[in-house]
Amino acid sequence: MGRLQQRDVPASRLSLSKEDLDMLDGIQGRAAQQAMRIIVRMAHVQQATELVDISHAHIGGSIYTGKGSLNVIEELVSNGAKVRVPTTLNAISIDRSQTGAWNSGNEFDTNAGRLATALEAMGANPIFSCTPYVFPKTPQFGQNILWAESNAIVYANSVIGARTNRHGDFMDVCAALTGRVPNSGLHLSENRRGTLLVNVPGVVHADPSYYTVLGYLIGKHAGTDIPVIEGIRQKPSLEELKTFCATLATSGAVGMFHMVGVTPEAPTLAAALGNVAPQRRLQVTKDQLRQIWHELSSASSTTLNMVAMGSPHATLRDLAELGALVRGEKKHPQVEFLVTTSRFVRDQAQELGIMQDLDAFGVRISTDTCLCMFNPRRVPSDASGIMTNSGKFAHYGPGLTGRGIYFGTARDCVESAIAGMPIISEPEWLRS
Amino acid sequence: MGNSPSTTVSAQLILVPGEARGEIAASEQMLSFWGGVDPSTGIVIDRRHPLHGVSLAGKIVVLPKGKGSSTGSYVMLDALVEGAGPAGIVMNKVDEIISLGAVVYDEFHSRTIPVLVLNDDDFSRALTASYAEILADGQVVLHG
Incomplete structure (x- = not known):
């Protein structure tokens, strides 16, 4: 238990399982220990009191940004890193299927390939996609998961009804290697109710561009609130929901929304709001939508x-x-x-x-x-x-x-x- | 402001403990490290941000919190490993993405940069200070 007493793992308020403690002690190997130490420290940052099991991980840390992060991932691999839950990989920084501008063999592209290889060596499924929700075996309603990639996070929470927080890259890898995440934020039912009521104007011939613009507009106003969208007449397609999730998380820091009559935790307005009055309201107008259309x-x-x-x-x-x-x-x-x-x-x-x-x-x-x-x-x-x-x-x-x-x-x-x-x-x- | 006395404030939360001192680079606007900071130089490259063109290397960075891409943790670590990262970070809200870069730096390089949260009043003081010392117990001495 020596590790636990170190000043930099403030585990005092955090209750850990026997397996968690074994990992911290290095019984599951050096990589699992390193990953669990980071999970525990981040639980402290999030002021969580326990960890929860996840059933799936989607790693967004497949993007190459520099040698510092690459070296950490490669060090984990050389320390025996293996994923403990089904794990998929987000898009990577190169197109490995061809050579040319997107796979040029220069230092940046070579390192981007090394990062992908290292993550594959951990046992992650190299789907290399930012839409893991179109693949077979997606997570189910109510499951705790860790998905990275902002559009996928919003899609998982809102459209599937699985539960994930927005995490920094590295957390996705650490969660895949331990199967555990801090039990905080959107993992907790009380944090999933809508707080911003958004009324949208009736439009005809809605298409993906409508949902793109609407998401961007709402994201700008939402901050970190959970918007509840009311007034959608026709059930949007997967593609429309995809672009809506993407722009919500682009102009804002939204991790989840409800769409009344569309998303699974919003059968009614009252259910989406958790029977509590919304903290804020937004009345969307066509003029606002037109302004965003041109602003983009x-x-x-x-x-x-x-x-x-x-x-x-x-x-x-x-x-x-x-x-x-x-x-x-x-x-x-x-x-x-x-x-x-x-x-x-x-x-x-x-x-x-x-x-x-x-x-x-x-x-x-x-x-x-x-x-x-x-x-x-x-x-x-x-x-x-x-x-x-x-x-x-x-x-x-x-x-x-x-x-x-x-x-x-x-x-x-x-x-x-x-x-x-x-x-x-x-x-x-x-x-x- | 040059000869105004120093003020000592205490962190509301210590997200990552550590000691640091340096000039302050401050903004009331949130910043995304991915797409916002060049990890090889530490210079802010987001053209829409008030700190655009300013180097964060070796500075005490004062921001309400981070925003945007989760890849900010990678960029933070890359900058720290390149020697182009901040010396310390003072925020007004908990920010996991920024904290995580500092935690991984500590775990894999045994080097820390402090990441603290100040309450609203103390954060406002930090925004207008020009130099800061962060102590291991979470106290922040603000100068100028």
């Missing part, structure tokens, strides 16, 4: 050199809808048309013949990685105009690429790619 575009170039889609990763339905939009057309030769997804989804699209339409148009599919891994080296040097249908990439893209980004619907992206210039029209839900 940050570019001014009159030509278009690149379209980037797939943040979060394109689903099979995203690809099928894109296939239908591009059928029989050809993109302008100056435009690179990039879509990021997982190998899992790409292979399904291949089997269903969707890839033929995409190939014929000139779409380039990149797997393993995603648009969040852009850096200026990955943008064609002459590219001035970039366009996306992703609110998340519209937000982060300027910082990642050093260029302004146009935001439009998937249809706008296709029409612009054919014309070689940005063509954006307000969507029907905004006009009607």
